[in-house]
Amino acid sequence: MFRILALSDFSANAHDALLVAMRIAQLYGGEVIFAHVMAHPFVPATAPQSLFSELQEADQEQCREKLRKEVQVLFLETGIRHKEVMYRVEIVPTPLVESAVGLSERLSVNLIVMGNSGANVLKRIITGSNTVQMIDGATRPLLIVPPGFVFRGFSDITLVIRPQHFKSRAGMDLVFRFARTFRSELIFVFIVNEEENRPESTGFLAKHNLWDEVKEYAYNFYTLAGAHELKNLKAHTSSTATGLLVAFPTSKSLWKGLFSDSLTAAMAEQNKTPLLVIPESTPAGQKELQ
Template sequence: MLRILAPTDFSTDGYNATLVAMQLARALTAEVVFVHAMAKPPVPAASPESLFRSVYSEEMRKTQVRLLDEAQHLLDILDLRHAEVRYKTLVVPTPFADAMLQVIASENIDLVVMGSRGSSQLKQILIGSNTLELMRLSPVPLLVIPSYDVFDGFDNITILLEQMKLPERAGIEMLDSIAQTYNAMLHFLILTKDGQQVQDVSELQDQHSSWQHVLTRPHTTNLLADSEAPTGMRAHMAATNSSLVVLMPEKLSIWEILFSKNLSEELAVRAHMPLLILPHKV
């Protein structure tokens, strides 16, 4: 069974992402793991150890109850029974990134679903935030959901290729599952330079490429000159009615550079749609 990690800090920004996580779990027959990374309780440094343990235990109990209440609230909102979507809740008393990586490994997570505020300035959303931190570090695909997004499935998916190749990435199987579940049309958008041409994206795969099964699904191949982005991107999104964009940055160490590009800002901010980040294979 697929397993979806849904981190939550109980904020309104993250609420929509947890809602989407439950909807995806129902569609994919997956289990949701709700996780809250709990900070240390505010106890004066000079306090006895027994006081710290007492306050800590009480904070853990309250947070666990709140997490269970939120999960039940999501079931009620979606009119779901517990049997329709399996879930579990975890409170991890470590910093956010460490907590998420720990849970990804221990719970065999296949996909992480997180929210973003959708501000007009991308760096204000991501740089220094929990979302960007997990983008840098997650070994599994990350689905970023704008707080204002109204989820209605993914019937048209744009896959952005920033080079003339289909890179090997973690999460291609997850992308394939999503495409199959929602009977999605895939739109490969290839950024080109110096008049490069390709008739079909399948020409770019290696003989043993993990993209082979994905490419058996209905798809289109679209070329966009670097000089025409991001204007051409807006036209592509409108023409294909895309509801999800797949990004595959070249290096995990240059997230800040990637997300400072005009094209990426168009995708993440002005396009107002979810992003699926496929990381390098570990």
């Protein structure tokens, strides 16, 4: 079963992300695990442990009921019938990354979906928002939904790759699944230091065991080189029908190198393009999508 972990902080952006999770689950006959990461209740240091436990239990039940009500609103907004999408509600403690990643591994989810906290304030993304923390910590594909995004499928899918750092990863199955479902064109954008470092496109994909799959779709290749690579990438995404950006971070430093202020600002200004992050590592035992 296709299983999605949808994270909610009860914000408007999170609600947009939950709607996307519902639609994707409906397409694939899947299940959505709606989860809220609950902050610890404020209790004076001198208070007895029993008081902390009572307050935590009360807060947990309050959050659970609030999330249940939001899920019912989602069914009404989407018109999805309960038999089309299975779901459950989970309330987990802070910190966000440890709880969300642990839940995604325990329940063997195929995709994590969350809103882009701070998407319109680029400094927050670079310096430590929940979004960046999840990018750094997620071990499953992570779909980041911008504010106000309305899901109508993904048209062109632009995959942004640094060839010298790229490694094959299981999460690519999800990209191909989206491409099949929405008849998307796959656009490979290679980020290189100099033009002469441009990889031979089909050879690069063959080396990483991707060519046999890619050649079944409409596809195209671009190379962005030089000092203005991020500016060029912004221009590229603006000039195409890109409905989904796909990133392949290999470390926090490389992520910051690729998605630094210029591209982040471009994504924020567009205010419409979701970002799918495919992590380098996938937990042992995760099944490929069928």
